[in-house]
Amino acid sequence: MEKVNVPQLFGSLVFNDRVMRARLSADVYASLRKTIDENVRLDEKLAEAVAKEMKEWALENGATHFTHWFQPLTGVTAEKHDSFIEPAGDGSVIMEFSGKELIKGEPDASSFPSGGLRATFEARGYTAWDPTSYAFIKDHTLCIPTAFCSYSGEALDKKTPLLRSMQAINREALRVLKLFGNDDVKQVATSVGPEQEYFLIDEKLYNQRTDLVYTGRTLFGCKPPKGQEMDDHYFGVIKPRVSEYMEDLNKELWKLGILAKTEHNEVAPAQHELAPIYSSTNIATDNNQLTMEIMQKVAKRHGMVCLLHEKPFAGVNGSGKHNNWSIATDTGVNLLSPGETPYENAQFLLFLCAVIQAVDDYQDLLRLSVATAGNDHRLGANEAPPAIISVFLGEELTGILNAIRDDKPYAGIEKVTMKLGVHALPRFSRDTTDRNRTSPFAFTGNKFEFRSLGSSNSIACANIMLNAAVAESLRQYADELEAAGKDRFQEALHNLIKRVITDHQRILFDGNGYGEEWIKEATEVRGLSNLKTTADAMPKLLDPKNMDMLIRNKVFNQAEIQSRCEIMLENYVKTVNIEGLTMVDMVRKDYLPAIEEYLYTLARAVDSMKAVSEKVKCRYEISTIEKLTDLTDNILTSVEALEQALEELKGMEDIFESSAAVRDKLIPSMEKLRGYVDAAEMLTSAKYWPYPSYGKLLFSVK
């Protein structure tokens, strides 16, 4: 194995702080740092100086092009490459890159989804440099992370609202921290470590599966004799081919300054996970998008395909993304970590309350932030957290909160009534907080883990909602505590914390989130929402309560919210529509003809055998013919019903109507069809079956 110098490799393709400090003049560096750290506007002269050095550095590292790299609402990243060349007038070229080109770009944006925004406001959109995320080189191209807006300032991407949500939480958290006397804190930022799950399958087999190629998931396939029931894959020995892939992947990610750290096999066969070390939410979001892209690219090099779909295979676990989230100050204090002193503990408890309240008040926003057609297959399917959002705190912390709520002693610490600002809290070890894997939103010692995200989701949406909702709790607390004044601060704080714990009790749940009883209790007794599909969840974005909060915290304006709702629902409808069409295609062109061919072979066999002897029974042939012809009848009827559902969808203009039709008609008719085809697979000779089986796909990589 070739030896890698990781520290040297790490970030070698990133225009990071080290490079900036080394290459920029002291004053340019200082102003740029100020822009990055304190959100101070960047002036053009400065941009010119930065652009010049960026270009030199990029050329030295083999770049020929540059691009404004952004995250439109399609969910993937977009880039349009321009070369650095500029005619020199004598037939030759020079390599140029101006401050203007660094700061602003004007991609032809008309084909990106805008949910009517661009029509309403302005025809064009522009991209604007986000200096808080470092530029990097990919495929000989200098990529400049940018935000994407319409000319009238509406966000057309995921980065802009994410940055706004980070500003909101910064603004409100600073107010709260000031009340605790933390005057030295200048900035508060959220951090995220997203754990990414994925499948690796052989490329040759992938190419034979029309459904994987068109939709990223298998639409048919009966269960193989062996799935994940032996629990032998999770944390198992990594196969050589996968291990070579992971090595290669790590190197590529490290070059891009991505802190790839942990890798292991997951529960399902062919399923794996990659976790980076956490970073600022904005950078974590950019890095996760890049990670997903590089994972797929590197897989190709190894003759494999990396599947990021939430549910590539029925019957085995799907893939998610755990969003580990915390809030920290620029002075290095994690606000979700219990402190050393009773005083810090009161502060910790208040931030804890802010999260609890946020999750309760805005359950639906968190749910819809992870809603996609793909993720609907996971949530509530006994493998991923349910569609019901609840918070897990663990025994210790729950005990403490209950003691505060009831003015009772907490046995775990001292046999006295818990008093804020007086009693210390224990340090919560991961062991006591991380046992429940079925909770969608779990406290894990010094951070929360939001586990409902889908593996292919951008983490931006979940973090926008999470940041915004927590900012809203903090805003309310700051208002209340500021009004109480310095003298009554302790008392007001105690009352506030007590009240929040009491009022939001219903969201706290430490039990088994996968159980039927929980669904009953959550919905019938506690009144928590259970939004099972994207069609149910997404319209909640337009609830006045949710719109008000997002607008009040300056995360979205009204038009942006409306357009996003529309785009997400459109995406849902289109995704399932393509799946439906793919099923029709596979059934009509491949499955039915294949079954028919096999039937014909059987029928001919019966004829020939009977010609030999009248006594032969041909029990296998005849019973198979009977069963399979029954199935082909049913397959035909269901494919016709599916075609009908697809046809009806075409005529619908209203997105709420069509998404409901997808949920109520299209998806059920797809499921029905699949059932018959999968049953036929079990009865048909493998020689005739037109697609590689689940067994082959799942155990293809050795």
Ligand code: ADP
């Ligand atoms: P597990 O699989 O047990 O949940 P991992 O170690 O795979 O744990 O992942 C934990 C993730 O949480 C890592 O990405 C890690 O960097 C991240 N993390 C740790 N501390 C924090 C924090 N304070 N804020 C945000 N993320 C964190």
Ligand code: MG
């Ligand atoms: Mg985890």
